[in-house]
Amino acid sequence: DTAVSQTPKYLVTQMGNDKSIKCEQNLGHDTMYWYKQDSKKFLKIMFSYNNKELIINETVPNRFSPKSPDKAHLNLHINSLELGDSAVYFCASSPPGTSGFTLHFGNGTRLTVT
């Protein structure tokens, strides 16, 4: 069984479009995250939700809006896509009591903006 699953795996779209990425985890974790990995493999946190409450919101453009309908799901909506948004977006979750340092990652969504 897949622990953290993201859809879609690949996303190719044009500048200016709006797109969403979905994430689900079946590990029973309370905390979920969105990380962005750029072309140089640098992995940086974007958002984190704990029990559906936003707890981390890094300096990310307002065009990015996360939503957590419940503890097991975290979605990312991106408006007005730009070329610089091309990256791999990883969803992750962490168990309670670890303060987020034992992350379980999905396999990423490869976003290409043309």
Added chain:
Amino acid sequence: QKEVEQDPGPLSVPEGAIVSLNCTYSNSAFQYFMWYRQYSRKGPELLMYTYSSGNKEDGRFTAQVDKSSKYISLFIRDSQPSDSATYLCAMSGGSNYKLTFGKGTLLTVNP
């Protein structure tokens, strides 16, 4: 100065070699130190974590933390081709759910 510095490599070694991977950091508030392994086209997976200074061993892998030097290492003994991956160090202050990652070192173990 970046918070976490990691030599991106690439690093290529023969099978059976001892591999040493390293990171330095500048933030003295970091208390938890992690190593993640990322295979191509996959998400990172946690290999090991240590709290504060000291060593931790798990099979062929040993993690070392020297907080006085702000330097962490991962040693892989008897390296195998299946160890070929990108290794990312990560650090946390402990209570804020935020990890700061290094850029990763690409390791290739040649049979």
